[in-house]
Structures are given as C-alpha cells and as structure tokens.
Amino acid sequence: MAKVILKGVEKQYPNGFKAVHGIDLEIKDGEFMVFVGPSGCAKSTTLRMIAGLEDITGGEVYIGDRLVNDIPPKDRGIAMVFQSYALYPHMTVYENMAFGLKLRKTPKEEIDRRVKDAAEKLEITELLDRKPKEMSGGQRQRVALGRAIVREPEVFLFDEPLSNLDAKLRVSMRVRITQLHKELKNTMIYVTHDQVEAMTMGDRITVLKLGRIMQVDTPLNLYHKPANKFVAGFIGSPTMNLIDSMLVEKEGSIYVDINGVEIKLSEEKAEKVKSYVGKKVVFGIRPEAISVAADGVEGDISVVEQMGNEEYIYFKLGGHQFTCRQNVEGIVHRKAGLEKFAFDTTKCHIFDIETEENISL
Known part of the structure; x- marks a missing residue:
C-alpha cells in the first residue's frame, strides 16, 4: 500500500x-x-x-x-x-x-x-x-x-x-x-x-x-x-434548488426575497450572512428541505412524480422552478395547482453571486 x-x-x-x-x-x-x-x-x-x-x-x-x-x-x-x-x-x-x-x-x-x-x-x-x-x-x-x-x-x-x-x-x-x-x-x-x-x-x-x-x-x-455553488449543484439527486435572490431585513429578521416572495432565514443562517443584506445572492435548498405545509408560502404545482415511497413535486414560486421531495405513506394522488410549501432554512445555503462561494457555513 x-x-x-x-x-x-x-x-x-x-x-x-x-x-x-x-x-x-x-x-x-x-x-x-x-x-x-x-x-x-x-x-x-x-x-x-x-x-x-x-x-x-x-x-x-x-x-x-x-x-x-x-x-x-x-x-x-x-x-x-x-x-x-x-x-x-x-x-x-x-x-x-x-x-x-x-x-x-x-x-x-x-x-x-x-x-x-x-x-x-x-x-x-x-x-x-x-x-x-x-x-x-x-x-x-x-x-x-x-x-x-x-x-x-x-x-x-x-x-x-x-x-x-x-x-x-x-x-x-x-x-x-x-x-x-x-x-x-x-x-x-x-x-x-x-x-x-x-x-x-x-x-x-x-x-x-x-x-x-x-x-x-x-x-x-x-x-x-x-x-x-458548483459542488452544491453537482452533488445530490434531485439537484439542489439554486435561485438568484436578494437578502432583506425586516423587524430584526433576515429574509430571502425571491421576486417578492419572502422566506425567513433561521437565526443561525441569518447571523452568518447579515453582511450581505441588501445584496443579490444565490439561495440554495435541497428538495427534501421543502415540504407541503398549511402555514407555508404559496407555490403553483406543475408536475408530480410518484416514486412509490416518496414523491417529487415541481412547482413555481416567485417566477422560479423549485423541486420538493417528500416521503409519502399509502397511495397519494396529489394534483397540479396551488399548494403551500414550508422551507427548512436551517438546512439552506447562501452563495456569493460573484465568487459562488458558500457564505453560510
């Protein structure tokens, strides 16, 4: 050896x-x-x-x-x-x-x-x-x-x-x-x-x-x-959602603004990227960190792929295409149309839009 x-x-x-x-x-x-x-x-x-x-x-x-x-x-x-x-x-x-x-x-x-x-x-x-x-x-x-x-x-x-x-x-x-x-x-x-x-x-x-x-x-x-950003997009299937966006601050919290749709960052992530408030960034989140939820933000489902024990949901939000992957029990017949989605931003990533380096680690 x-x-x-x-x-x-x-x-x-x-x-x-x-x-x-x-x-x-x-x-x-x-x-x-x-x-x-x-x-x-x-x-x-x-x-x-x-x-x-x-x-x-x-x-x-x-x-x-x-x-x-x-x-x-x-x-x-x-x-x-x-x-x-x-x-x-x-x-x-x-x-x-x-x-x-x-x-x-x-x-x-x-x-x-x-x-x-x-x-x-x-x-x-x-x-x-x-x-x-x-x-x-x-x-x-x-x-x-x-x-x-x-x-x-x-x-x-x-x-x-x-x-x-x-x-x-x-x-x-x-x-x-x-x-x-x-x-x-x-x-x-x-x-x-x-x-x-x-x-x-x-x-x-x-x-x-x-x-x-x-x-x-x-x-x-x-x-x-x-x-x-390259590693984030290359590793993982389905691929990570990578969306051009803006960081904004409201009432002491930091949000990702995607063409008017605001997603609140977790306190830990917000602390790491606060110097980028007011700047354009790339918001990254894996499909399994998004879920259908009653208290989420509204997206428009276009396609649902049934994989047996899980489903891939393709939806639009803020003019961008997202992928959600979630486990399902039994037989679920989810249809296209409006649905609310929750984002677990403790698991998200923020990338510098120019250097493409991960600024949220």
Whole structure:
C-alpha cells in the first residue's frame, strides 16, 4: 500500500490547451478516493498522469515516497482497470489474469496461487477455463478486476469501470469493489461521472471542474456543507434548488426575497450572512428541505412524480422552478395547482453571486 501525492500537477497540450491547473492533493495510504465531475473536468487525465499513461507538464506525482514523474507505468506499483475490459479474446480467463505475471517471469506456482485467490475473491473460479466471448459484461469486468488484483499493486486505479454495464449490474459491481477495498486495504483511486457511485464508494471525494479542484471531502460533508455553488449543484439527486435572490431585513429578521416572495432565514443562517443584506445572492435548498405545509408560502404545482415511497413535486414560486421531495405513506394522488410549501432554512445555503462561494457555513 502507498499514499499518492500530487503537487502542483499541470497538463498542457501542444496546442496550448491547459487541461489541468496546478492540482494539489494527498490521497492517504489505504484510502478509497473518488474523482468525480462532468465530462471535460480532467478526472481521467489526472488519473492517467498518476498511472504514467499521460505526460505531466508541470508539478510532481509521488507514489509512496517515490517521485514517479519519469518512472514508466509498469514500474510505478499500480494496476489499472479501464472502462473497456481489454481482455485478450483468444485467451481463457486464467490466461488473461496470468499474462502480466508471466511477462514478469513470476514463478508458475506463484502465478497459480494468485490467479486462484483472485478468482475466489471475485467469485469467478468456475469461469477460469472460459474465453471472454462466452461471458457477460459483468463477468468480463470481474476478470479485468482479477487481472489487476493478481499484480498485488500498491495502488489500484479505476477509470469508469462500470459505465458499460446495465443499472442492476452496476449496483452489484459497485458493492463488490467496495467490499474488495475493505478486504485488500489497498489505496484505490476511482474515476466516475456518476455521483451515486462517488457518494456510495468513496472514503473521500475530489470534485473537479475544468481541471481544478472544487472541493475534497467526505461524501456527507460534500452533501451537507458544499464549499461553493458548483459542488452544491453537482452533488445530490434531485439537484439542489439554486435561485438568484436578494437578502432583506425586516423587524430584526433576515429574509430571502425571491421576486417578492419572502422566506425567513433561521437565526443561525441569518447571523452568518447579515453582511450581505441588501445584496443579490444565490439561495440554495435541497428538495427534501421543502415540504407541503398549511402555514407555508404559496407555490403553483406543475408536475408530480410518484416514486412509490416518496414523491417529487415541481412547482413555481416567485417566477422560479423549485423541486420538493417528500416521503409519502399509502397511495397519494396529489394534483397540479396551488399548494403551500414550508422551507427548512436551517438546512439552506447562501452563495456569493460573484465568487459562488458558500457564505453560510
């Protein structure tokens, strides 16, 4: 096992495009770190620089205590699992998993032990004599995982390994990779665009945007304490309601004014943002912090999505679209039309409209 440290890491292509802007990050020994962000945020590029598959144009990458900038991928103590399974079609599962060890001239008995141990961990022992074309996508991905495990690397790197699987298989493989991390206790770095994978798998998550780190934190802290508007809007499903508004003060209380509709802030939030009274801000509140209530403010429901044990309510208030998510018991037939909504502002966030930083933490 080994920690991974990035110091001022940059990537600039020959045409002048700068994909990565001075990333500083320390991934702890044995940690499961997830890189997440939209397409084009440089999460895969950063992973490939750690692996040595992409040249670094600035900064330093350390694996353990070694500076690895000029060390080839095969000597970095890493194993990588790709989105494409990259299995040799003419080889059996056993041969695919053993191939890298054979190239390293590992003793035959040691190869056999490692392959069979990995196959047992991944529950693919009965597949060792099959060829890739005889297996499902989920089975092939397990073989690709097994090929990485037998190398006994210091660091595992995963580049969107589950994106080619169907929804049900993604869930089962997500759980299996998490279990493997607990069993192997290796450092793992996992790239995904799927925030559900990020939230459920990572010890910590690095949120990236356009080659810059937006926030590095635990899943729950990212959800409940987003550092900026981007993280707030990216993490969480349905997404956080983010509304341009104004802070106003009346009779000692501070309100969010949304085109004439006023929502009172809790005392704790009001104290943190009082210097912004009279200024435009972005009001953020998650759908579950809004509920249908008799003493709320009036909104106009346009769509209700019934999800079984909960419902998503889409409504307009102050000329803006909001989403409310609430649990329901039994069969509820809520209809479009006027309804009153309560806002739990102890759980809201206020963002500076220019810097987009969270000013209410």
